[in-house]
Amino acid sequence: MLIDKISMEEQVAIFMSGTRFADETEDFGENSDESSLRTQMREELKNILQKGRPLRIYLGVDPTSSNLHVGHFVPLQKLRKFQKLGHQVIFLIGDYTATLGDPSGQTAERKRFSHEQTLEFAKTYTKQAFKILDSEITEIRYNSEWLKKLTFADIIELASIFPMKQIITRRDFKQRMDRGESLRFHEALYSLMQGYDAYALKCDIQVGAYDQHFNLLAGRAIQAFYGETPHVMITNPILIGTDGRKMSKSYGNTINIFDEPFDMYGKTMRISDDYIEDYLILTSSFDSKEISELIDKVRKGENPMDVKKKLALDLVRTYHGEKAACEAEEKFRQVVQKKEAPEEVPEINIPEGVSYNNWIELCFNTGLVKSKGEIRRLITQGGFYIDNEQVKDVNIEVVIPEGGLIIRLGKRKYYKII
Amino acid sequence: MLIDKISMEEQVAIFMSGTRFADETEDFGENSDESSLRTQMREELKNILQKGRPLRIYLGVDPTSSNLHVGHFVPLQKLRKFQKLGHQVIFLIGDYTATLGDPSGQTAERKRFSHEQTLEFAKTYTKQAFKILDSEITEIRYNSEWLKKLTFADIIELASIFPMKQIITRRDFKQRMDRGESLRFHEALYSLMQGYDAYALKCDIQVGAYDQHFNLLAGRAIQAFYGETPHVMITNPILIGTDGRKMSKSYGNTINIFDEPFDMYGKTMRISDDYIEDYLILTSSFDSKEISELIDKVRKGENPMDVKKKLALDLVRTYHGEKAACEAEEKFRQVVQKKEAPEEVPEINIPEGVSYNNWIELCFNTGLVKSKGEIRRLITQGGFYIDNEQVKDVNIEVVIPEGGLIIRLGKRKYYKII
Numbered sequence: 001m002l003i004d005k006i007s008m009e010e011q012v013a014i015f016m017s018g019t020r021f022a023d024e025t026e027d028f029g030e031n032s033d034e035s036s037l038r039t040q041m042r043e044e045l046k047n048i049l050q051k052g053r054p055l056r057i058y059l060g061v062d063p064t065s066s067n068l069h070v071g072h073f074v075p076l077q078k079l080r081k082f083q084k085l086g087h088q089v090i091f092l093i094g095d096y097t098a099t100l101g102d103p104s105g106q107t108a109e110r111k112r113f114s115h116e117q118t119l120e121f122a123k124t125y126t127k128q129a130f131k132i133l134d135s136e137i138t139e140i141r142y143n144s145e146w147l148k149k150l151t152f153a154d155i156i157e158l159a160s161i162f163p164m165k166q167i168i169t170r171r172d173f174k175q176r177m178d179r180g181e182s183l184r185f186h187e188a189l190y191s192l193m194q195g196y197d198a199y200a201l202k203c204d205i206q207v208g209a210y211d212q213h214f215n216l217l218a219g220r221a222i223q224a225f226y227g228e229t230p231h232v233m234i235t236n237p238i239l240i241g242t243d244g245r246k247m248s249k250s251y252g253n254t255i256n257i258f259d260e261p262f263d264m265y266g267k268t269m270r271i272s273d274d275y276i277e278d279y280l281i282l283t284s285s286f287d288s289k290e291i292s293e294l295i296d297k298v299r300k301g302e303n304p305m306d307v308k309k310k311l312a313l314d315l316v317r318t319y320h321g322e323k324a325a326c327e328a329e330e331k332f333r334q335v336v337q338k339k340e341a342p343e344e345v346p347e348i349n350i351p352e353g354v355s356y357n358n359w360i361e362l363c364f365n366t367g368l369v370k371s372k373g374e375i376r377r378l379i380t381q382g383g384f385y386i387d388n389e390q391v392k393d394v395n396i397e398v399v400i401p402e403g404g405l406i407i408r409l410g411k412r413k414y415y416k417i418i
Numbered sequence: 419m420l421i422d423k424i425s426m427e428e429q430v431a432i433f434m435s436g437t438r439f440a441d442e443t444e445d446f447g448e449n450s451d452e453s454s455l456r457t458q459m460r461e462e463l464k465n466i467l468q469k470g471r472p473l474r475i476y477l478g479v480d481p482t483s484s485n486l487h488v489g490h491f492v493p494l495q496k497l498r499k500f501q502k503l504g505h506q507v508i509f510l511i512g513d514y515t516a517t518l519g520d521p522s523g524q525t526a527e528r529k530r531f532s533h534e535q536t537l538e539f540a541k542t543y544t545k546q547a548f549k550i551l552d553s554e555i556t557e558i559r560y561n562s563e564w565l566k567k568l569t570f571a572d573i574i575e576l577a578s579i580f581p582m583k584q585i586i587t588r589r590d591f592k593q594r595m596d597r598g599e600s601l602r603f604h605e606a607l608y609s610l611m612q613g614y615d616a617y618a619l620k621c622d623i624q625v626g627a628y629d630q631h632f633n634l635l636a637g638r639a640i641q642a643f644y645g646e647t648p649h650v651m652i653t654n655p656i657l658i659g660t661d662g663r664k665m666s667k668s669y670g671n672t673i674n675i676f677d678e679p680f681d682m683y684g685k686t687m688r689i690s691d692d693y694i695e696d697y698l699i700l701t702s703s704f705d706s707k708e709i710s711e712l713i714d715k716v717r718k719g720e721n722p723m724d725v726k727k728k729l730a731l732d733l734v735r736t737y738h739g740e741k742a743a744c745e746a747e748e749k750f751r752q753v754v755q756k757k758e759a760p761e762e763v764p765e766i767n768i769p770e771g772v773s774y775n776n777w778i779e780l781c782f783n784t785g786l787v788k789s790k791g792e793i794r795r796l797i798t799q800g801g802f803y804i805d806n807e808q809v810k811d812v813n814i815e816v817v818i819p820e821g822g823l824i825i826r827l828g829k830r831k832y833y834k835i836i
Contacts, residue, residue, distance in 0.1 A: 100574050152568050152611065156518050159604035165595060167603050168586055177583060185585050185606070186577035193570065 006085065008049045014081055015205075016042055017288055018281040020237035022213035037233075044232045048204045057082045057205040057234075058090035060143070060197055061129075062098035063121030064113055068128060069254040070283045070315065071239035071247050075207045076132045077285065078234060082205075089138050090201060091129055093122045096144040097194060103172065103187035115144075128257045131319050132285070146200040147193055158192045161225045162218070167191075170214050191218035199223050203231055210235035239282050242271045255283075261320045265328035268312035273304045276311070284314045303411050333388075345406065345414035356398045359384070359391070359407070368415060375409075383410045424503060426467045432499055433623075434460055435706055436699040438655035440631030455651075462650045466622045475500045475623040475652075476508035478561070478615055479547075480516035481539030482531055486546060487672040488701045488733065489657035489665050493625045494550040495703065496652060500623075507556050508619060509547055511540045514562040515612060521590070521605035533562075546675045549737050550703070564618040565611055576610045579643045580636070585609075588632045609636035617641050621649050628653035657700050660689045673701075679738045683746035686730035691722045694729070702732050721829050751806070763824065763832035774816045777802070777809070777825070786833060793827070801828045 021037040048055060059075045083089045098118040113121070126140065150158075167188050168174065176183045191214055198206055198219025206216055213235065220230035240246070241253030248254070255267045271279055276298055280291050294307050309329065317325035348366050356362040363375040378384050379394050385408035404418035439459065441452040466473060477493045501507045516536040531539070544558065568576075585606050586592065594601045609632055616624055616637025624634055631653065638648035658664070659671030666672070673685045689697055694716055698709050712725050727747070735743035766784050774780040781793040796802050797812050803826035822836035 096570070099571060147570050150570050152514070152565050152573060152607075153517060155570060155573055156604045156607055159607055160602050162603040164586070164591070164601040164603050164606060168582070173582070183582040184578050185580040185582050186574045188582060188603070189570075189574055189577055 004086075008046060011049055011085065012042060012045055014085075014288060015045060015078070015234055018078075018236060019234060020210045021233075021235055022210050041232055041234065044230075045205070045234075048229075048232060055082070055087045055204040056090060056202065057087055057207060058092050058141075058198075058201050058203045059207045060092040060094050060097070060194065061125055062094035063118055063125045064098050064111075066121050066124045066258075067249065068124065068257040069247065070257065070279075071254070073128070073132060073257065074236050074239055074282045075209065076129055077283065078207050078236060080132050080285070083134060083137065089133060090203060091126070091133060091138050091140050092197060092201065093125065093140065093142045094194075094197070095119055095122055095142045096147040097190065097197070098122075100186065100190055100193070103183075103190055128319070131257075141201065143193070143197050143200075147196065150196070155189075155192065158196060158222060159189075161221050162192075172211075191215050192222075195219040195222040198231055199226060199228065202228070204229075205232045205234055207234045207236070209238055211238060236282060237278070240275055240278060242267060242275070244272045244275060255315065257319055261316045261324040261328040262331050264316050264319065265312040265325075265332050268315055269305070269308050269332065271308060271311075273298075276304055276307055280307070280311060284311055285318055286314065345416050347404075347416045347418055349418050350400060358395055359386075359398060360394055362398055362417070363407075363409070368409065368413075378409060384408070422504075426464060429467055429503065430460060430463055432503075432706060433463060433496070433652055436496075436654060437652060438628045439651075439653055440628050459650055459652065462648075463623070463652075466647075466650060473500070473505045473622040474508060474620065475505055475625060476510050476559075476616075476619050476621045477625045478510040478512050478515070478612065479543055480512035481536055481543045482516050482529075484539050484542045484676075485667065486542065486675040487665065488675065488697075489672070491546070491550060491675065492654050492657055492700045493627065494547055495701065496625050496654060498550050498703070501552060501555065507551060508621060509544070509551060509556050509558050510615060510619065511544065511558065511560045512612075512615070513537055513540055513560045514565040515608065515615070516540075518604065518608055518611070521601075521608055546737070549675075559619065561611070561615050561618075565614065568614070573607075573610065576614060576640060577607075579639050580610075590629075590632075609633050610640075613637040613640040616649055617644055617646065620646070622647075623650045623652055625652045625654070627656055629656060654700060655696070658693055658696060660685060660693070662690045662693060673733065675737055679734045679742040679746040680749050682734050682737065683730040683743075683750050686733055687723070687726050687750065689726060689729075691716075694722055694725055698725070698729060702729055703736055704732065763834050765822075765834045765836055767836050768818060776813055777804075777816060778812055780816055780835070781825075781827070786827065786831075796827060802826070 016038070019038070019041075021034045021041065023034040023037070057079060059079055061072070079089045079091075095115065095118050098121070099113055099115055122142075130138070168177070173183055173188070194212075194215040195218030198216070199222045206219060208216060213233075216231075216233045216235070220233070223230045238247075241248065241251055242255065243251065243253045245251055245253055255264055259267065268279075277295050280286065280294055284291065286294070294310060298304050298307050312332075313325050313329055316328045320328075348368070350356075350362075350366075356365065359379065360372050360375050363369050364372045369375040369378075375384075376394055379392060382390055382392060384391050385406075387405050388408070400417055404416050406414055406416055408414050434456070437456070437459075439452050439455040441455070475497060477497055479490070497507045497509075513533065513536050516539070517531055517533055540560075548556070586595070591601055591606070612630075612633040613636030616634070617640045624637060626634060631651075634649075634651045634653070638651070641648045656665075659666065659669055660673065661669065661671040663669055663671055673682055677685065686697075695713050698704065698712055702709065704712070712728060716722050716725050730750075731743050731747055734746045738746075766786070768774075768780075768784075774783065777797065778790050778793050781787050782790045787793040787796075793802070794812055797810060800808055800810060802809050803824075805823050806826070818835055822834050824832055824834055826832050
């Protein structure tokens, strides 16, 4: 097992990379600003890793939709890293919790689903999760297994662990009440359910998005109440939409798991340059070293399109397989890249009757370069493209087809020649 | 059945007498100041009485103590009035709720009991309740019957009925939180349990102390949620201790159900004069007419002791039977009244060597009356007592025993003659 071949420090680095912790201040009296919580979790992680046995790590998902996007799968990437090292991963289907719906981070009361609907959604989740996790070595559980057995008396015991004040001062609840928005009593019971999951699963670590902070803390409180070691929380940031806005179906800024390969590839290519790093860290299957290298490239000014292509290929490979990924890449190259570039680039209209002997003349006479020497050097050094194909021959004939063509000067200057 | 022989208006008067309603302002958006709530309940009561069938009325008690006092039994007196008219009374043992403990009106978190302890306490309650209710026609229920069957999902459905804001703005909870005192999450679940009792029992009316207001309203909300007519709330004031302070074992101002007959009689006699009316209304088995007459007597300046004696006899009769009541009265007369009076009355010391031929001389010479004629008339008209025995003979010899004796002039003037 890899777990024996990799140092504790390296494991800690892997598990802590790309994490984001909450900075709520009143919950359970823990050290809860971002950096002290991070420090605390790192220490706790070291302590359990020192036991030298495979750890039990779980992610709980409430199947409340069949329309999944890569944001939902961020913690799965983290789980996969644990799994690769030989730790035991548990994928928990919140079939019971989903019928209530997690109010965490919600601005309004959630729609509730029947158990049947939930189980349908669960099938979708599980099938997709195994695009990332290894189904052979993943333990799948359903929280109805224990939650449906709890009595009113049990729930009262769980509730007795929590001061009322902590329940009502959690940020999302407080904001809704302060704004006079609906917040109903049952929403406060959600954390008890999720917290009990943590206790029932007897896990060392729970992963999840950082807006799950309160639910994860509830798990720690319940574990402590029953005399167990509270699990380590490994939480990730919330993935932002491809256009930099909050992910939303209505914005069309999500990369959905069920998107066709070519569509998924294209959406990835449209990720706003500012968010490439986030997507690399949170959605790709690359290891830390590969991610660092790609981020470096972007920071050093390489064309972000090249990095996005690598990410797009990786995502389609993860969700649709190698063949589909290659086909999507090829199709994108042929169709989209040719088509889309013109829409974004300035047009240079060559008047009828005017012709040029070569591309040096054209570029100089239309003012695209300051001197013939400049364009000559660009061509000979490999920085000149016609319809995305490198042209190194300075004497190549100028043939402009109907509909025009795209030339590229250097890394990023595109012009449409008509 | 009496129910057919008594007018609706008369029934309403009986049921509404001695009631006290809460005046909370934010719960459930009901008309909740005292007088409008009273008006509303009176109207609802009329509506259901008009159905002309025996009504179902219940009282729920959480057996959390074996040390019961007459304050606990105030709503039972109301139930008995319903029962006498032919309505169906249900005595609900909160064997499930008692394990949690009602936080209503509490200033701190309550001690919790095991189900076994609770069932022990329940035996005590039931036995004593049947001193007031007719066991032959009373339905006894235990709320574990339905509460133990509720699942987490059921509880979530119940909780979804209530806005969070209503839970946390109820006065007793708010006060505890504002004072920074402990209030734990489970305490908020209590109302759901009690509210579900109301729904499960399918009753027309619930009786209880007015500090149960929130729990009774929860019942109404749950009934309405499930499409039923909310029950009418008939609530009573909280009985004050015999000395005018809050009832408390440590103050020794409670009349306990398990007090020996003579002790119970004596404690009743020690009720502060200002609270005789409350005790008559809330603890006696007298009907409205009898209560009115006794209250009139007190208000018109008759000796409150005489009214208290009637109440004491009634209470001991209720809890210990006729024979014990008569014995207690006689013993009190012999022992306590003789003994206690001296402590409260002025002493007249007859110097050694001085003697009087008769009581007229003694009273006149010691200045207790203004003229010999006044005391002569008092004696002949039956207004003169020696050690509580009427003396009509003006010539009776003055014999003062060691330790003295008590004379009474008219209704209330006592003197100890030594």
